[in-house]
Amino acid sequence: MRKLIIGLVCLACLAVVVDFGAAAYSEYRVSRTLRVGADLTADPEVTIHGFPFLIQSLRSRYDVDIxxxxxxxxxxxxxxLEATLHGVRLPLSDLIDGNLHNVPVEEVEGRFRVEPTELGRLFNIPDLQLHSRPADKSDGTGGSGGSGMTTTGALVLTGTLPTTPGTQFGGKNVSVQADLLLEGDQVKIIATGLYHPTTATEIAQNTVVPEADRPAVLARFTRTIDTIELPFGVRPTKVSAQGGQIVVEGKGVNATIDLDRLQQP
Structure with a gap:
């Protein structure tokens, strides 16, 4: 009896190892195919959810994060770039072989995040910070860099304006209020006015901008981003600011996608 129990335990362990190995290899194949097909600079992270993996493969249905x-x-x-795929219908043989064209998916959620470093480059303000006023946090957490979602019109942008000929505020730290909007396929960050500091530290760090110079300053903090399309061709339906990032999201249902085309090269 003891030998039988030990044998069953060993068999179960072997089955788990084989299952994880099959899942890991399938994730690797999808990742490599995505990198080549979407012309990415590195292998994307692919996670196929659910255990045991081989039981899922018999149903040819998977949930995948990319x-x-x-x-x-x-x-x-x-x-x-991020995508969450629910109900991916794909035979195991195609998954392993990398045959990832015209794959039916019950639901696809696509999003991209513009992080602080890229936002600074976009505005040509390297130290740009994006945060929200505590009263406008939808989850009530308040403060900058929180995990909650920022409501439209509640953004505060802070940064040191670059020195350019004919301007008076090069090298000065300025804070502005801004609206974050999604209009069609365009994300608009529109500076609407100066942000009035409320703490002693903010007052000491910010520059008082004369009325006559305010339009030029607000223009420096205003940008439009053409979303074009989200991963797998999803159309954008929502934009928000989270943790100092701009996040654009969209969702599609009962779609047919090419799993090697996260984005067009």
Missing amino acids: EARGNRQDIPGEVA
């Missing part, structure tokens, strides 16, 4: 970094023509540097 995280990658990619270049966009309208944003300097790289942005974070």
Whole structure:
């Protein structure tokens, strides 16, 4: 009896190892195919959820998360690309072979994140910070860099304006209020006015801008981003600011996608 129990335990351990190995290899194949097909600079992170993996493969149905970094023509540097796929219908043989064209998916959620470094490059303000006023946090946490979602019109942008000929505020730290909007396929960050400091530290750090110079200052903090399309061709439906990032999201249902085309090269 003892030998039988030990044998069953060993068999169960072997089955788990084989299952994890099959899942890891499938994730690797999808990752490599994505990198080549979408012209990415590094292998994306691919996670196939659910255990045991081989039981899922018998149903040919998977839930998959993808995280990658990619270049966009309208944003300097790289942005974070993410996709969550529910109900991916794909035979195991195609998954392993990398045959990832015309794959039915019950639901696809796509998003990209413009992080603080890329935002600074976009505005040509390297130390740009994006945060929200405590009263406008939808989750009530308040403060900058929180995990909650920022409501439209609640943004505060702070940064040191670059020194350019004919300007008086080069090298000065300025804070402005801004609206964050999604209009069609465009994300608009529109500076609407100066942000009035409320703490002694903010007052000491910020520059008082004369009324006559305010339009030029606000223009420096105003930008439009053409979203074009989200991962797998999803259309954008929502934009928010989270943890100092701009996040654009969209969702599609009952779609057919090419799993090697996270973004068009």
